[in-house]
Amino acid sequence: MRRIAVCPGSFDPVTYGHIDIFNRASKLFDKVIILVSTNVNKKPLFTPTERIKMIMQVTEGMDNVVIDILDGLLADYVKDVGAVAIVKGLRAVSDFEYEFQMALANKKLYPDAETVFLTTSAENMYLSSSVVKQIATFDGDISSFVPDAIRDDILSRIKKVN
Numbered sequence: 682m683r684r685i686a687v688c689p690g691s692f693d694p695v696t697y698g699h700i701d702i703f704n705r706a707s708k709l710f711d712k713v714i715i716l717v718s719t720n721v722n723k724k725p726l727f728t729p730t731e732r733i734k735m736i737m738q739v740t741e742g743m744d745n746v747v748i749d750i751l752d753g754l755l756a757d758y759v760k761d762v763g764a765v766a767i768v769k770g771l772r773a774v775s776d777f778e779y780e781f782q783m784a785l786a787n788k789k790l791y792p793d794a795e796t797v798f799l800t801t802s803a804e805n806m807y808l809s810s811s812v813v814k815q816i817a818t819f820d821g822d823i824s825s826f827v828p829d830a831i832r833d834d835i836l837s838r839i840k841k842v843n
């Protein structure tokens with residue numbers, strides 16, 4: 682049986698923290714679907730197409746990883762593709778309550794999948810997409826937060842907005 686996992690998130694934009702989770706999930710499961718999803722509490726800067734393009738660039742070489750997009754309920758998607766797990770990165774205590782709530786809601790909606798939390802690597806504890814956007818807005822150096830392949834895309838997009 683092929684064990685499929687879904688890695689959902691806003692990825693606005695994808696960071697080294699996310700990439701670390703994709704990499705580790707790809708070693709635990711037969712197939713990993715990175716799912717660019719809608720978080721109703723966030724107003725994304727990048728379009729879904731831009732986010733997918735950036736994820737494609739930074740996951741080159743991860744052979745069992747595919748990318749998809751969802752404008753709907755995560756639990757329905759997980760059921761439709763027959764995934765056994767939802768994989769999320771957990772950074773700190775501050776993430777816990779929100780992630781715990783989502784995990785319980787998803788379990789209620791689709792009990793056959795488990796949410797699996799991977800603890801973020803120590804060097805990414807502080808890292809988030811919003812930190813990257815804030816630093817880039819003020820022309821700071823984001824090279825230790827995102828790969829070179831997407832750095833210019835992020836900077837030029839942020840310049841266009843400001």
Ligand code: PNS
Pocket residue numbers: 689690691692718719720721723753754755756782783784786787
């Ligand atoms: O990276 P984020 O913004 O923390 O990811 C949150 C995300 C997108 C995974 C979450 O909002 C989500 O699952 N959205 C899809 C819609 C849905 O199923 N919402 C209910 C979750 S309990």
